[in-house]
Amino acid sequence: MRVWSKSEAQYVDHCIQEDLGMPLGYAMENAGHGVADVISEADVQSIFIICGTGNNGGDGMVAARHLKALGKEVFVYIIGDIDKGTSLCQEQFAICQKLELITDSLDMLPTCDCIVDAIAGTGVVGDLRDDLRQELDVIQTHIQKMTYEPLVVAIDVPTGLVADTGAVDPATLAADVTVTLGAVKQGMLLYPGRSYCGTIVEKGLGVSWDMFIEPSRTMYVTTEFAKKLLPQRIPTAHKGTNGHVVILGGSEGMYGAPVMAAEAAVYSGAGKVTLAVPTSCLDIVTQKVMPEVMTGSFGNMLHVRMHTVDKDAVAIGPGLGRNQEAKEMVRNFVNTFEGPLVIDADGLFALGRIETMGTTFIDRERPAVLTPHPGEFAALTGMTIADIEASRVEVAREFATKHNVVLVLKGAPTVVALPGGHVYINGSGNEGMGTGGMGDVLTGIISALIGQGLPESRAAVLGVFLHGNAADRLHEVKPFGFTPSEVAREIGTSIQALMTEEE
Ligand SMILES: NC(=O)C1=CN([C@@H]2O[C@H](COP(=O)(O)OP(=O)(O)OC[C@H]3O[C@@H](n4cnc5c(N)ncnc54)[C@H](OP(=O)(O)O)[C@@H]3O)[C@@H](O)[C@H]2O)[C@@H](O)CC1
Numbered sequence: 001m002r003v004w005s006k007s008e009a010q011y012v013d014h015c016i017q018e019d020l021g022m023p024l025g026y027a028m029e030n031a032g033h034g035v036a037d038v039i040s041e042a043d044v045q046s047i048f049i050i051c052g053t054g055n056n057g058g059d060g061m062v063a064a065r066h067l068k069a070l071g072k073e074v075f076v077y078i079i080g081d082i083d084k085g086t087s088l089c090q091e092q093f094a095i096c097q098k099l100e101l102i103t104d105s106l107d108m109l110p111t112c113d114c115i116v117d118a119i120a121g122t123g124v125v126g127d128l129r130d131d132l133r134q135e136l137d138v139i140q141t142h143i144q145k146m147t148y149e150p151l152v153v154a155i156d157v158p159t160g161l162v163a164d165t166g167a168v169d170p171a172t173l174a175a176d177v178t179v180t181l182g183a184v185k186q187g188m189l190l191y192p193g194r195s196y197c198g199t200i201v202e203k204g205l206g207v208s209w210d211m212f213i214e215p216s217r218t219m220y221v222t223t224e225f226a227k228k229l230l231p232q233r234i235p236t237a238h239k240g241t242n243g244h245v246v247i248l249g250g251s252e253g254m255y256g257a258p259v260m261a262a263e264a265a266v267y268s269g270a271g272k273v274t275l276a277v278p279t280s281c282l283d284i285v286t287q288k289v290m291p292e293v294m295t296g297s298f299g300n301m302l303h304v305r306m307h308t309v310d311k312d313a314v315a316i317g318p319g320l321g322r323n324q325e326a327k328e329m330v331r332n333f334v335n336t337f338e339g340p341l342v343i344d345a346d347g348l349f350a351l352g353r354i355e356t357m358g359t360t361f362i363d364r365e366r367p368a369v370l371t372p373h374p375g376e377f378a379a380l381t382g383m384t385i386a387d388i389e390a391s392r393v394e395v396a397r398e399f400a401t402k403h404n405v406v407l408v409l410k411g412a413p414t415v416v417a418l419p420g421g422h423v424y425i426n427g428s429g430n431e432g433m434g435t436g437g438m439g440d441v442l443t444g445i446i447s448a449l450i451g452q453g454l455p456e457s458r459a460a461v462l463g464v465f466l467h468g469n470a471a472d473r474l475h476e477v478k479p480f481g482f483t484p485s486e487v488a489r490e491i492g493t494s495i496q497a498l499m500t501e502e503e
């Protein structure tokens with residue numbers, strides 16, 4: 001599903017008029033009609049529509065007209081000075097006035113079973129002004145006093161949700177349904193914004209927009225989308241064609257991380273998996289790991305090279321430790337290994353600031369996959385975690401393009417940014433995943449998918465989705481307390497569910 005930034009929404013708005021010569025009112029008519037369709041499908045009879053004086057308010061008034069025509073009781077309440085509104089908004093206001101839909105008080109709001117937020121959409125500039133905040137607070141108080149819960153519908157975005165970042169004004173009304181126009185806005189998929197949107201329904205503008213903006217620059221990864229990324233298995237597939245994955249990790253006291261990564265690779269369909277650990281860890285790791293995983297050890301770079309030469313995917317980092325020796329080993333390996341590579345956890349730590357790696361990543365023919373959580377990404381970039389979280393899509397995009405890597409910036413939601421500048425916002429996963437080892441499992445999944453022949457970009461996007469989807473299945477049974485290993489064991493079921501998903 002395509003995701004729009006605020007500037008893309010505004011650019012489409014511009015192109016509809018300038019390039020197509022189509023009056024924007026046509027798009028508004030479609031938008032408002034779409035909103036009315038959604039509301040009319042809900043079991044509500046009386047609708048209180050709160051409109052601003054921009055085009056979002058215009059959409060609200062178009063919806064009002066359609067809902068009235070469907071026999072609903074409709075009230076339109078305007079916030080702001082209509083005389084200073086956009087011409088389209090004024091035009092719709094004049095019609096609504098003649099239809100006697102306009103009310104100048106909130107008195108009827110508590111009698112309605114649906115409240116529509118058409119105050120503002122992508123046109124909000126800066127923080128909400130205090131006068132609007134006060135109006136929203138009054139509306140909120142009215143809603144809270146109601147003896148039943150009205151259906152709250154937001155048009156395009158809930159007013160005060162920042163369309164690019166997902167930041168939300170304290171006065172923003174939380175919606176049960178957000179009818180978004182053209183395409184979902186980025187901030188609706190990012191927290192805290194995501195919690196304010198309720199169910200997201202996309203409605204078209206009556207015109208295709210993909211001739212104006214790149215159709216795939218930012219995508220939301222849904223089940224239908226992920227299904228298209230699955231690897232195909234030929235009937236004659238054997239362990240040689242399904243990829244040999246090597247996990248390099250482990251250190252004294254950190255045996256679990258590489259074991260979980262290796263086992264996740266097995267559960268994700270790798271043909272063969274070798275877990276290579278420092279010599280001192282070999283015995284204990286061999287006892288711990290499932291029998292399907294082969295084990296090996298390394299004491300120097302030569303051993304590391306022997307384990308990794310000609311392999312189909314190599315992941316470095318889980319549980320490797322942070323001592324100088326480990327750090328040098330990682331840097332040396334990353335600087336010289338040209339095969340398919342995933343770097344996670346202590347492997348990322350060893351890189352330090354990404355600039356210290358010179359042109360290592362830029363020179364690679366196959367981009368490396370880096371899987372940092374925000375803390376690790378902060379160490380790679382020198383940014384604060386707060387700044388990363390405030391614009392995770394844009395910082396991920398910039399990093400991936402600048403350094404020629406597939407960046408998996410983990411979190412809620414995880415975003416995958418590709419060297420070409422495309423970003424995939426993951427649509428699976430849940431809060432039950434916040435438990436040690438969950439990232440190690442993801443590393444194993446992505447490595448196994450690369451080993452099965454998927455390009456790094458596709459493996460990362462699909463791997464992140466499958467990881468979250470497997471956890472979502474466990475979450476249905478228990479909200480938290482499921483383990484990373486259980487998530488790994490669920491991957492096959494997630495793949496099966498994707499395969500049988502209806503188009
Ligand atoms: N994409 C498309 O192709 C199409 C898009 N369409 C629709 O157009 C919408 C965008 O419309 P837009 O650009 O007119 O702005 P919009 O969201 O109504 O906001 C303006 C209102 O917000 C207010 N306001 C602003 N800042 C504020 C603040 N800090 N604090 C307080 N108030 C503030 C501002 O008040 P003012 O500052 O003028 O007093 C005014 O009332 C878009 O979301 C979608 O719904 C469809 O109609 C068809 C095709």
Ligand SMILES: Nc1ncnc2c1ncn2[C@@H]1O[C@H](COP(=O)(O)OP(=O)(O)O)[C@@H](O)[C@H]1O
Pocket residue numbers: 345373410411412413414428429430431432433434435436437438439440441442467468
């Ligand atoms: N609230 C959440 N919603 C969705 N995914 C989450 C959430 N919390 C954690 N995750 C996922 O769990 C994984 C945790 O990875 P990481 O922090 O590297 O764990 P570890 O270092 O313990 O292996 C990431 O893939 C992350 O996206």
Ligand SMILES: [K+]
Pocket residue numbers: 056117118119120121154155156157158159
């Ligand atoms: K709105």
